[in-house]
Amino acid sequence: MTDTTKNQSGAEFTVSPQIRQKYLKILDAEIETLKVAVLSDDFKKMANILHRLKGNTPMYGFHKLGQSCLEFYSKKDHFDTVDPNEIQKLLFKVIESYESEACL
Amino acid sequence: MIEVVGSSKLSSKLSSKLSSKLTSNLSSNLSSNFSNEASALEAVSHHRAIIIDDDASVVLLMSEFLESNSFSVTAYSSVQDFKRRALGGGDSRSGATPDVIFCDIKLPDGDGIELLSLLKEEFHRVPVVMITAYGNVELAVEAIKQGAYDFLEKPFSPSRLSSILESALRWRELVNENTDLKKHIAADLKLGGVVCISPAMNAVYDLVRRVAPTDSVVLITGESGVGKEQIARAIHDNSSRAQKPFISINCSAIPDALVESELFGHAKGSFTGALSHRKGLFEEAEGGTLFLDEIGDLNVSVQAKLLRVLQERSIRAVGDNKQKRIDVRIITATHKILQNEIKENRFREDLFYRLSVIPIHIPPLRQRPEDILLLARHFVGVFSTAYSIPVKEFTDSAKRKLISMPWKGNVRELHNLIERAVVLSAEGVIDDYDIPESRAVNIEESLKEVESGLPSLKEVEKRYLLKVLKQFDGKTEPAAISLGLSRRTLYRKLAELSLDCRPSSIGHSQPQLSSAGNVDVQNDRYH
Structure with missing residues (x-):
């Protein structure tokens, strides 16, 4: 079984279940690191991880997660001034997208 | 389109090793964990790729794709990692030249564009594809200006990766092919960019090879644009005169009044405006080669003087009484058929024989x-x-x-x-x-x-039958005996070829068709 979705340019994009499974392990670790970075207000690390995730997740078919990461990443220049609750909300959205797409 | 799906057993095993390590430490060195497997894989791989990227998920996806396409992949996670292992000899396969390199523009310890110059220096003729984040096109363009082959924007699809890969490999193949060809030719013959493989051109090269070391006068013929000057230059470059001047002049481009002065020079005061002594092209080419292009356009009076130069190996400048010995090899070229020019009295026959000691014809x-x-x-x-x-x-x-x-x-x-x-x-x-x-x-x-010079088999058959019929005054019986055919077969052939064997038709050199388009056997008076 393969997971076929569309990438940003609209082209058909197919990855094997095996490679998706491998990527999920990487993604798990990335999300965990993001949580730790948010909890410790490590804005630089947050920006780095979100930058990676927004670019990579669509390549593996995680489009909703990609959008959530992009939304979160767009605040990167104001992480220090944005309301912490807003940051939490953005993080929850990322986690929610991840869980909904990863369980498919 | 080549898809990631369906990778080989070897690559699956490799990826499995890769992923287990990646999960334990994302920023760890990716390649060191599968160098053994990659070495084994290399034995069955056709190509080698290098990926320089700290992003494990990009490396995973690209490795999987490349390995399923018969690539062995070596990945480096930073500039330092690349320098230490690939250039410092830490990698057991550092000596092998890759076929393609993928390099991230943003690396944790440096700039991919800066690394690009090192890559170009270390791996000549290897296409480097820069990996860039979405929206970083300006950087990618900058990378291309610095010598990158192309860029891959994240997120990318396998079809985009496949298309870049195919194009990069084709580019590398072409560059290698070009270099090999040049080496091959240069080892034997300096041709200055002339690269052809046809038997006709190989015959020309063979002639160039044999004639170059001599001082023989060469006449190069061929249509406009076939590369007559390149062949002349190749003769010069492969002769003992190679270090001396190669002077080229197009005879049709100089006004008749000035040709003599251009070729032989002029003395001071020899004509109005001759304010000082001026060397002609023969003198300029001293010790080297003078290439006279479009010699067929040289005016007849100058042709006589050129003939004299060829005979006496000396020149006399316009307005000067002294003869000066010269040591110049003469190569001429023309797109005209000089024999026709001779018939029309536009070219001297004696000069033609002097110039065409070695004729070289370049086919269109x-x-x-x-x-x-x-x-x-x-x-x-x-x-x-x-x-x-x-x-x-x-x-x-x-x-x-x-x-x-x-x-x-x-x-x-x-x-x-x-x-x-x-x-x-x-x-x-x-x-x-x-x-x-x-x-x-x-x-x-x-x-x-x-093939226009060759008649068809049918045409030859027609001509031959007509010739035989004519010989026997149109009588089919002796003609058939002479041809070794039965009369019936001869009639069939005449009908097939739409030939009319009446005497009036046979008398003509060209076969004639009957009004019906074939021979009327019943009305054949020779039946």
Whole structure:
């Protein structure tokens, strides 16, 4: 079984279940690191991880997660001034997208 | 499209090892964990790729894709990692040249664009594809200006990766092919960019090889644009005169009144405006070679003087009384058929014999179709380098069109057309619509032209039957005996060839058709 979705340019994009499974392990670790970075207000690390995730997740078919990461990443220049609750909300959205797409 | 799905057992095993390590430490060195497997894989791999990227998920996806396409992959996670293992000898396969390199523009310890110059230095002729985040096109363009082959924008699809990979490998193949060809030719003969593979051109090269070391006068003939000057230069470059001047002059481009002065020079005051002594081209070429292009256009009075120079090996400047000895090899060229010019009294016969000691004829491009694509690719390489444009490939229809064109302007026309196509074609390929429609002709027409000198078998048969019938005054019985045929067979052949064997028709040299289009056996008076 393969997971076929569309990438940003609209082209058909197919990855094997095996490679998706491998990527999920990487993604798990990335999300965990993001949580730790948010909890410790490590804005630089947050920006780095979100930058990676927004670019990579669509390549593996995680489009909703990609959008959530992009939304979160767009605040990167104001992480220090944005309301912490807003940051939490953005993080929850990322986690929610991840869980909904990863369980498919 | 090549998809990631269906990777080989080897690559699955490799990826499995890769992923287990990645999960434990994302920023760890990716390649060190599968170097053993990669070595084993290399034995069955056709190509080698290097990925320099700290992003594990990009490396995972690309490795999987590349390995499923018979690549062995070595990944490096930073500039330092690359320098230490690839250049410092830490990697057991550091000596092997990769076929393609993928390098992230942003690396944790440095700038991918800065690394690019090192990559270009270390791996000549290896295409480097920069990986960039979405929206970083300016950086990617900068990278291309710095010598990157292309860029891959994240997120990317396998089809995009596949297309870049195919194009990069084709570019590398072309560059290698070009270098090998040049080496091969240069080892034997310096041809200054002339690269052809047709038997006809190989015969020309063979003649150049044999004639170059001598001082024989050479007459190069061929249509305009076939490369007569390049052959003249090749003769010079491969002679003992190579270090001396090669002077080229187009005789048709100089006004008649000035030709003599240009060739032989003039003394001070020899005519109005001759304010000082001026060396002619013969003197300028002293010790070297003088190439007189379009010799067929030289005016007759100067032809006499040239003949004298060839006989006496000395010149006399205009307005000067002294003869001066010269040591110059003379090579001439013309697109005209000089024998016709002699008949028309426009060219001296004695000069023709002096000039054509070694005649070299360069066949037109349309008669050597095997050279067309080779030259076209050579010119694509030349213009891609000159204009810093990624090498473009020809589509199949473009190739067919190129081969079917009449090439009236020969290699020069091809050269100019490819320059335009390289510059103006919008995509990464040169398609048939990038080649002007009006210049193309049907391939059969080209072939007919090549073979125009040879009559068809049917034509020969017709002529022969007519000749025999004429010999026997149209009598079919003795004609059939002479031909070794039965009369019935002869009639059938006459009918097949639509021949009329009446005496009035047989008397003509060309076969005639009867009004019905074939022979009327019942009314044949010789039946």
